[in-house]
Structures are given as structure tokens and as C-alpha cells.
Amino acid sequence: MVVRRPPGRRAQILAVAADRFHRSGYHQVSMTEVAAGVGITAPALYRHFRGKPELLDRAVRLGLDALAEGLRPARTTADLGAALAAVAVGHRPLGTLVQRDARLLPPARRAALRRELRVDVALMVAVLRAERPELAVGDAELLCWSALSACAGLSYQSAAPQPRRAEALLREVVAAVLAVSPGGTAAGSGAVAEPRPTPEPRARARREELLAAAVRLFHQRGFDNVSTDQLGAAVGISGPSVYRHFDSKAELLAASLVRSRERLWHEVDGAIAAAAGPGAALDAGLGAYVDFALRNGDYLGAMLSETERLAPPDRRAAVDFRRDFLRTWVGLLRQVRPGYDAAAARIRVHALFALVNDGVRNRPHNARPDLGDCLLRLGRAVLGLS
Structure with a gap:
């Protein structure tokens, strides 16, 4: 048979x-x-x-x-x-x-x-x-x-x-x-000409150096392909010395993602809170997000690719942050465009984040000197603000 x-x-x-x-x-x-x-x-x-x-x-x-x-x-x-x-x-x-x-x-x-x-x-x-x-x-x-x-x-x-x-x-x-015309300054959006350098103390503590190196290496090579020796070498110490600062590579991953998202929230929520009215707040938030993305492409890549490698409590915290961040943008967009229901606003906001996150990491376009302005124009188009 x-x-x-x-x-x-x-x-x-x-x-x-x-x-x-x-x-x-x-x-x-x-x-x-x-x-x-x-x-x-x-x-x-x-x-x-x-x-x-x-x-x-x-x-x-x-x-x-x-x-x-x-x-x-x-x-x-x-x-x-x-x-x-x-x-x-x-x-x-x-x-x-x-x-x-x-x-x-x-x-x-x-x-x-x-x-x-x-x-x-x-x-x-x-x-x-x-x-x-x-x-x-x-x-x-x-x-x-x-x-x-x-x-x-x-x-x-x-x-x-x-x-x-x-x-x-x-x-x-x-x-x-x-339909977007790339380049130039996006009208009414607050131009982003060049990424601002991330402010850091002149002599950063070794722990902070490790956090920055971890985000970069985990994004570029993947969590499983980065050794403690490589992490240590990136900041001028031996591999075993990494354990003086973090108990495990997983803890270092979690801490690096926490630090990056704290900065993201501080910069973007601060810009939104300082604006007068929903329209200005959405423009300010978009400008702040694009500016952050231009300076922190490694974090956005690691957030996307390495969240699954976190321990369950850390993974839940990361997912909760993304959910809250999305909710803020969806609510703000619906104030500016009351004709959008929640489903339409979510689709547009997800499209915005994907477009910007890819835009700052994809070669050769991420080397454009006018990339910030291009992403502002594209972001406004995706949100239906153009």
C-alpha cells in the first residue's frame, strides 16, 4: 500500500x-x-x-x-x-x-x-x-x-x-x-538637518561604555554571535572583566535595551509634552523620533531583532514599552485626524515606525545628508498629514 x-x-x-x-x-x-x-x-x-x-x-x-x-x-x-x-x-x-x-x-x-x-x-x-x-x-x-x-x-x-x-x-x-518629493525641509514639521551627537560625559563609566558597545554589536552580529571577549575588546577590557559589571550576557542585553528605550522615551515624550496642541505635538514627536533614529540605529535594530532573546520578565517589559509608546502615538494621531478610527491609526503609526527604522539602517540611503528631512516628509505622508 x-x-x-x-x-x-x-x-x-x-x-x-x-x-x-x-x-x-x-x-x-x-x-x-x-x-x-x-x-x-x-x-x-x-x-x-x-x-x-x-x-x-x-x-x-x-x-x-x-x-x-x-x-x-x-x-x-x-x-x-x-x-x-x-x-x-x-x-x-x-x-x-x-x-x-x-x-x-x-x-x-x-x-x-x-x-x-x-x-x-x-x-x-x-x-x-x-x-x-x-x-x-x-x-x-x-x-x-x-x-x-x-x-x-x-x-x-x-x-x-x-x-x-x-x-x-x-x-x-x-x-x-x-508622491513625496524627497529632500528639502518638510513644511511645518521642524527640520532635522543632521543627527545631533548623543550627549555623553567626557569620561564615561565602563558600564556605560559596555551598554553602548553591546547595543552596537548585538545589532550588527546578533546576540548569539557576540562573545564576552568581543564585548570586552570593544571597550578595552578582557572578556572575563565584563562579569564585574554584569552577571551574564543576557543581563547586559536587557540593560542595554532598557537604557536605550529610556533615552527614546525621554527625548520623544519630552518633545511631545513641550508642544502646544495636538498638531504641534505630533510634529514635534515626529521630529524627535527621526532625530533619535538617526543617532540610534543600532538600538532600533537590536530592539527589533534581539527582544526575543531576553528573559521572559525583560521581554514583557520591552513589549509593554512598545505597546505604551504606540498607544501614545495612536491617541495623538486620532486627535489630529479625528476621522481615523483606532485600527486605521495603528496601521499608519506602525507604517511610520517601520519606515523610519529601516530608513536609518538601509544602505546606501542612510548616508544621504538630507535623510532626516526625507524621513520627515515621508513620515508626514504615512500619517496622512501632508
Whole structure:
């Protein structure tokens, strides 16, 4: 008797794996958990995929294939918006997998995925410049990468929005992003010409130096790929000396993220509180967030990629902070745009954070001298303030 595998079993496995990786993080998900989600045994799962790296690679590729397929027939920027929105809703984990987990793949696979994205962006740029021939190639690329990031923001919502409504709203967001004129000063937003240096005491304490080095190294290499010897070397001490300041590498990660988010809250909430009225407060908050992001891209990257590595109490504290921070922005945006309900405001705020967080870390655009002004313009467009 021949036992036949159910049709679509590989697709079912990939859907479950993508959802689990998206919700819990790659490191927290086992092959046994994925198998249980599909209703098969772990040995049966290994007949389809050799291990977690292949599962992650194929899950990301599945979403990117859908993106390429949606973009290929696009002839107008409206077509681009429809394709990006459909993939963002239909493959909601994709943004998280690309921005957070794909860095865990082998270098050759990471490079291949980046090449695929560049091909997609080149297609988008051709469509955009056909409608807006005045745009320089670099400006058009920035807009197209920003549109991708804004749609990826949907991945970070804890609850799935109503699909048709989310697609319609993301089409509006993409249209607004692709209509921005990069460069110059964003009207009424408070310009950010250059990132201000983060003020520090002249001779920082060793603990503070370690916190700053940890954020940088954990973002660049990943928590599991950074040793205490590397952490110590970054501040001129031996690896074992790190333990004079922190009991473990995990404690150092937690402390570095706490310190960074305290600074974020101090700067952004301070700017909002000092403004007169909701409109001015939203502008001030946007300017402060962009300014912070320009100076703290390592923290934003580590927050995104390493929160899952925290101990449960520290992870809950990080998640609670993000929830409270989001709630502040959603409430402020709804005061300025009372026509937005909570769901619409959340989608726009998530799109804003994803766009800015990617914008300060993605090469080569993060080297633009006018990046701060560009991000202000794009942020206002995403929030519907332009």
C-alpha cells in the first residue's frame, strides 16, 4: 500500500512555520512545534525540510515570490500600491521575517534574498519614474524602499486587521509615499538637518561604555554571535572583566535595551509634552523620533531583532514599552485626524515606525545628508498629514 502525502502539505508547513517564527521569533520555535501545528510528527516534517534554516529560507522566499509575482505586471503606481498591499495582508509575517529573522540565514542566502528585493525595487523604480520623470534614480529608490517598509509595518500589529480595509489603507499609504518629493525641509514639521551627537560625559563609566558597545554589536552580529571577549575588546577590557559589571550576557542585553528605550522615551515624550496642541505635538514627536533614529540605529535594530532573546520578565517589559509608546502615538494621531478610527491609526503609526527604522539602517540611503528631512516628509505622508 502506497501512502500519499496530502496535497499542499509543504505549503501548509511553510504557512505554520512563518506564523510561528513571526509570533515567537526564530530561536524560540522548534521543529517539533511546527510539526504539531501542522498535525504531523517531527520525523515526518524532516521528510519535507532538512531543518529550521531551510524552513525559514523557504518561508521568506514564498513571500518574496508572491511580491515579485504581484509587481511584475504593474504599469502604474496604483498597481504598485495594490501589489504591495495585497502581499502585506496575504503574507503578513513576511515583514518580520525579512527585517528580523532573515539575518540568521547563511551569508549566501541573505545575499540572494537581498538581490531579489533589489530586483523588485528596480521594477518599482521604473514604474515610478515613468509617472514622475523628474525624480532622480536615488530619490525614486528611496521612495520605493520606503513604500516596502511602510507596508511591512503591518507585520508588527499584534492583531490581524480586517483584510480588505487594511489593503485599502495600505494602498493609500503607498500612494502618499510615492508622491513625496524627497529632500528639502518638510513644511511645518521642524527640520532635522543632521543627527545631533548623543550627549555623553567626557569620561564615561565602563558600564556605560559596555551598554553602548553591546547595543552596537548585538545589532550588527546578533546576540548569539557576540562573545564576552568581543564585548570586552570593544571597550578595552578582557572578556572575563565584563562579569564585574554584569552577571551574564543576557543581563547586559536587557540593560542595554532598557537604557536605550529610556533615552527614546525621554527625548520623544519630552518633545511631545513641550508642544502646544495636538498638531504641534505630533510634529514635534515626529521630529524627535527621526532625530533619535538617526543617532540610534543600532538600538532600533537590536530592539527589533534581539527582544526575543531576553528573559521572559525583560521581554514583557520591552513589549509593554512598545505597546505604551504606540498607544501614545495612536491617541495623538486620532486627535489630529479625528476621522481615523483606532485600527486605521495603528496601521499608519506602525507604517511610520517601520519606515523610519529601516530608513536609518538601509544602505546606501542612510548616508544621504538630507535623510532626516526625507524621513520627515515621508513620515508626514504615512500619517496622512501632508
